[in-house]
Structure formats: structure tokens, C-alpha cells
Amino acid sequence: MPELPEVQTIVSELDNKIKNKAIKSVEVFKFQSVRPMSKKFIQGVKGRKVLRVKRRAKMIIIELSGKKYLLIHLKMTGQLVYQSKSGKGVSGGHPIPVSAKVKQIYAYPMSGGVKPVGGLPSKFTRAQFDFSDGSHLYFNDIRRFGWIKFVDEKSYQEETGKYGLEPLSKDFTLTAFKEAIKRYSNRKIKQVLMDQSLIAGIGNIYADEADFAAHVMPTRQAKTLTAKEISDLHKAIPRILKLAVKMKGTSADTYVTTSGEEGNMLKHLKVYGRKGEKCRGCPGDVHWMKLAGRGTHYCPLCQK
DNA sequence: TTCAATGTTTAGAC
DNA sequence: GGTCTAAACATTGA
Numbered sequence: 446m447p448e449l450p451e452v453q454t455i456v457s458e459l460d461n462k463i464k465n466k467a468i469k470s471v472e473v474f475k476f477q478s479v480r481p482m483s484k485k486f487i488q489g490v491k492g493r494k495v496l497r498v499k500r501r502a503k504m505i506i507i508e509l510s511g512k513k514y515l516l517i518h519l520k521m522t523g524q525l526v527y528q529s530k531s532g533k534g535v536s537g538g539h540p541i542p543v544s545a546k547v548k549q550i551y552a553y554p555m556s557g558g559v560k561p562v563g564g565l566p567s568k569f570t571r572a573q574f575d576f577s578d579g580s581h582l583y584f585n586d587i588r589r590f591g592w593i594k595f596v597d598e599k600s601y602q603e604e605t606g607k608y609g610l611e612p613l614s615k616d617f618t619l620t621a622f623k624e625a626i627k628r629y630s631n632r633k634i635k636q637v638l639m640d641q642s643l644i645a646g647i648g649n650i651y652a653d654e655a656d657f658a659a660h661v662m663p664t665r666q667a668k669t670l671t672a673k674e675i676s677d678l679h680k681a682i683p684r685i686l687k688l689a690v691k692m693k694g695t696s697a698d699t700y701v702t703t704s705g706e707e708g709n710m711l712k713h714l715k716v717y718g719r720k721g722e723k724c725r726g727c728p729g730d731v732h733w734m735k736l737a738g739r740g741t742h743y744c745p746l747c748q749k
Numbered sequence: 750t751t752c753a754a755t756g757t758t759t760a761g762a763c
Numbered sequence: 764g765g766t767c768t769a770a771a772c773a774t775t776g777a
Contacts (some may be wrong), residue, residue: 447755448755449754451755503755518757519755520756520757521754521756522755522773522775588756588771588772591756629765629766641757648750697755698754717755737768738768738769
């Protein structure tokens, strides 16, 4: 799934596009992808107005009228694509170049008939929201890990309360970061960075990038990090995430913005997805290993 | 045919 | 309880 920068990109765009719009109708193609897994989901959402769209960790929050919320988790391959009234192409009828990857997903025949490129819903559309101004929001997911929950205030507080520090907020101080590291000091540093209850929003891509930037091996036990290494990590994390937000995220697989465009962060990555390629910091090359079940990229010469 | 893929959760072993 | 691994969810592509 998208990590913090990708989710932030989607949230910012969506807030612009659907704020203050009323949800006229809701269609669910796979009830497995929504909670509650029944018509109650549709009944609950229909007729409400979108007040704002925001983010907590990797979760998208659509604040609805009547103190209700839509919580959306894209997991590995989820997408939220917005289509304006014209319905031609994606986003506002502007002729935006769409990647081959995305074309494939959009153009996939639903059942029998072939849809034109840009045709949504597609085979992978799990739910669709229609707004009163004629625009639409599609929730697509190739795999079926992602979900949309319709919840009340209480559940909203519970769901968002379990996350840790937001690395782009002013709460992400060096002291708070040290505390987070101390709490699970026996774990490997990459696992600490990816623990959503400690720091919210860092996933596999940006954990590898942060470790590389701070010259720290992902396998290092957290308690063995020097003060300088902790400080370097603390500086690297927001720096990398901010750049990635500016680039509208990393399209390593199926991630696209709400307009169906790919992010531009891929070319700025130093180690992720570069197994066997030349290191961007020394004459060596990027290595790969499995750590806690996740593919992990590093340079054994640059990282200690 | 086998393995890996932006995530999270859960079960089992020590 | 902590900590580790593997597996589960489902699908595609190399």
C-alpha cells in the first residue's frame, strides 16, 4: 500500500475535489471490502455531506455530516480515483496522460464487453461513490486487502487513537523519537521505524530509505544506535517524507494519485527496489535481504 | 513453477 | 509477557 506520502497526496487532492459535496448514491461491488459488510454500509453513507478529508498514519479519513466517518485503508494495492462529471478519462476531463499500468487496470473488461480506456468502474472496483454534482469516486483494489469502514465518533476515536507519532508533525521531536526507540530497544531498528504504534506512516520503502540516509543497517538492534545515528535518523525521516510528498509519492506498483497519475518519487529512491544496482553513495551495489518478512534493501558499505 | 510485491493481524514456538 | 517466524488475506507478474 501506499505509505504516508502516497496517502497524504491522495488526501490533499481529495479534500480539494470532494469537500462539501453530497454523496447521492453508493454502489458496492464487493461487500468483502466494506464494513459493515452489508447494505447497512450503503444506507449509512448515502445522503451525507463530505466535510473534509484528512489523514492519520496510512489511513484516509473522510469526515461526514452527522458525526460519521469513512475510514479507508488501501493496504498494498488500493486506489482512490476521482472522476468529474464528464466521465471521460480521469480527473476533470483534462487530457492527463495515463500510465500503461493504470490503463490496464481501468480498461479491464468487467464481464464480457470491453470498456474504453479510462472506463470505470472496472473489474477491480470494489465500491463507487456518486456525488450530487455528477462526479464519482472509485475505490479500486487488485488484491482484496484494502477496506472502507463506515463508523461513528466512538469507533473513529478508537481506530485513530492506536497510532503513534506523526513524523511530519511538531510532536516528532528528538526526545519523543528517542522514547519510541527505547520502548522496543531490543528490536531491529527497521522494525521500530515500521511499528505504527510508535511512529505512524512509515512503511517498507521509506524505512529502507531512512536507514540508508542515516548510514544505519536495518538489522541493528535499536539499543545499539549512537546518539548521532538516532539524530541522523530523526532528521532523515521528515526530510525524505517531505520530498516524497512533494513528488506525489512512489509508484512502485499500482499506486496512483486520485487523478490516475503516477508519483515521481521513484527516481529519488536510493536503495528501495534497486537490488543489485549500483549504490548511489559508493562504488558498491545495493544488497537485499529478508527482515521480519519484508524485502529489505541496503548498502553494506554505506551502512554500519 | 516459484517467489516477491507500498500492509496488518494472528497463531505458534521458545 | 517478550520476541521471533511464518502464515493468512488475494492477485499479478517476473
